[in-house]
Amino acid sequence: MPPDTAAPISSAISDVVGIKERTALQRLFSNQAIWVALAVALIMGLMSLRYPEQYGTLENFYNITRNFSFIGIMALGMTAVIITGGIDLSVGSVMGVVGIVVGLIMHAGEPWWWAVLAGLGTGVLCGLFNGILITRIGLSPFVTTLGTLSIARSAAVLLSQNKMIYQFGPWADQFFDIFGGQYIVANSVWLLIIMTLAFAFVLNTSAWGRHLFAIGGNEQAAQLTGVPVVRVKMQAYIFCSLCAAIAAIMLLGWQGSAINALGTGYELRVIASTVIGGTNLIGGEGGAFGAFVGAALIEVIRNGLILAGVDSNYQGIFVGGFIILAVLLERVRGRKRE
């Protein structure tokens, strides 16, 4: 036995070592998320040097992190969908309708857990609606979720009777404490961190995560080899809407009021965060960490522009520019890989 196995083992080890060395370096340089994280750190460092009074404070750190936590949570869900090669344009509107549902139930004097459960349930229903149309009926994700974007926003306006909801009933204090509270940083930031770690773990170590990538790589091959394509895609859309619902609840907890315009235009920022973090719009590539740092980069730049006194109307130009830049980067990387 030993003489037989000796040769393959030694060659296997050199194989493995050789590959490990290559990928360790490759990974470092080809991982967009790491570059984005470096950019975030660089901008924050430069800004604190330039504006030590306003920028380098704990309070500003608290503000920045809180501001991107909502987008970051949604970007995690978007990552799952985009990895399968899909897209979800409805997240901002789902956020709006969930905010109104939670607000109305709180306003009616019901305990916060009912409101939260109903909010999460609304999110799941929206995801189910998207998922069924896309996987069972075979509609394109773009068109389907564009429809849901419009439907869910309308539903939010109708449900709210176009009024702002700010009286949250007897359970309001507890609700604001839990969802809008803070411990060093906002609770929504802690939640984002936990969700990012959990989602990264699931993406990299579970069969479900691997199936997301397989579907994005070659949906037909995945189907033929027995990957439950319909189920996995459906779950991706449900997860995406659920993340939007979670973000809505956290945002409500912080703002203390629900308006039906909640989340308007967020789909752009969420997709931008995801793509900037290195998730490939064609599918089959992406990660949780990327969603996190992508959201962080957009917010750090936005915040920096405000501090530097740049007109806030320039934000759209920067966000849009960054999406295009990220896709261009992906092109370049793609070419190098061939």
Next chain:
Amino acid sequence: MSVLQLHNVSKNFGAIRALNDVNLTLEPGEVLGLMGDNGAGKSTLVKIMAGNFPPSSGQIILEEGPVVFHKPVEARQKGIEIVYQDLALCNNLTAAANVFLGRELKTGFGPFRILDFKAMYDRSAELFNELKSETRPRDVVRRMSGGQRQAVAIARTRLSNSKVVLLDEPTAAISVRQVAEVLDLIRRLRDQGVAVVLISHRMPDVFAVCDRVFVMRRGNKVAEKPISQSSPEEVTGLITGAIHAA
């Protein structure tokens, strides 16, 4: 006792009649060479056996009796494995991930089960070794040569103890040395009692490993006979239509 029979199988794709009342019998431990011109219906025939789509009419009969496959997994559960002509690989995943796609090995307990990376890498390495292929389990398929991809697709069929292995042009994209390995593999499968269907346009391969040859032309079976009673010239004639039937 045959492991698989097709009885009057026809397949229409809209107005196209891809298969016309085809009968086929497959015995354990035999290698059947399936030949025919482009578009003759070879891939369609094996895809029906592999559960890709149901026949428009006719029956698939296994040892246990007639079966209806709704999807490929059901055929696989009955011991029928296939290597598709286009290989059906996910370019963004590693070789090992592709080999185990849809039947990943897991470790852990209860609901906390994660992928067993080591077991899958080790088993894939074993399979590639068996195939004498230079494929490394951790390499991403996108960066692989045609032969390595083929090895990944073939390795999949060896994960379970299959009864029938369907190979749709498994030697189309590979080197002479690797062709020899694949033919060797086919012989080993045969020796283990597995029935193999080999689709190939390469006459020497078919005459080297097959026990019988099955020729199709425009969706029809035009010949099914022992290879020892045929010749490359006859098969060529059957394929092109120069010889009407045999």
